Amino acid sequence: MKISELSRRTGVPVASIKYFRRQGLLPAGRATAATLAEYGEEHAERLRLIKALTTLGGLSIAATREVLGAVDQARTTEGALGAISYALPVPVASQGGAGEEEEAEAERAAGAEVAELLAALDWRAPAASPHVQGLTTALKELRRLDAQYAPGELAAYAGLAESVARLDLARAECLDDPVALAERAVIVFAICAPVFELLRRLAQEDQVRRRLADGDAGGPPSECGPH
CATH class of the missing domain: 1.10.1660.10 (Multidrug-efflux Transporter Regulator; Chain: A; Domain 2)
Structure with missing residues (x-):
């Protein structure tokens, strides 16, 4: 053509x-x-x-x-x-701004948290993985903003992520040709991610609207209580 x-x-x-x-x-x-x-x-x-x-x-x-x-x-x-x-870009949002010693301590604390999580989950990811480093940076930034996960919360999210990963890889199991598999992997890893994020946001929107409706109907108060 x-x-x-x-x-x-x-x-x-x-x-x-x-x-x-x-x-x-x-x-x-x-x-x-x-x-x-x-x-x-x-x-x-x-x-x-x-x-x-x-x-x-x-x-x-x-x-x-x-x-x-x-x-x-x-x-x-x-x-x-x-x-x-x-090869795909790793989502990392490092803001910096702390002193060198404080930054190094925050890096060590976040790195220890990631290592502990991976060990508990028995996930096979080397310390040099860009995803391990990306997660370390993300947790470091959450700590800096005083918005870190409570004990057990990160493991709960990791369990959901593992389920999603199994679904992702199941979509590529029928492909034997490495190039065809790689192309499918690009679609699953890079392109389906925004779809999953939008589903997550829609689910959040649904939950917010349901809780607002429950509040209007005199439902139970939020577990967080008043601020």
Whole structure:
């Protein structure tokens, strides 16, 4: 197909297709003339993935290039999942502002909390994992804001996260080809995350409205009591 048809099929403007090609995200088409090229279904699939990563996934061009590179280099199931998981940006929100000694102590306390949690859950994640480091940073920031989890709360959230992870990986079990598996992993890890977050927020909205309705109806007071 010509680039104009590729654009129509994927909903990606011709200018964006050319930009993605220049940035190394999309392989070049088969040259048919000095200024013409033919594109195949693999280009359409890659464009849909790029579009999803940069729009729904919110990834930058640089991050998208890194993720696609991991997809292209996948050789085994474990390698595909690991490469994609590590290639995707880790949500970390470090604000800083504390003194060097105080910051180091906060880092140690949060790191010990994460290590204790992982040991209790028997989760297989090395200390060098970017996700371990990201969680450490997140807990450190919660401590700084005096909004840390109460004992047992973090483990409860971790249990829910484990259930979600099992559902995530179950969606990829039917794929044997590492590249196809890696592409599915990108979708599950990067693109389905906003969907899950929106479901969580909808659930929160539902709970707030139900509690407000219970209060209007003279229901029981909040467990937190008056502030």
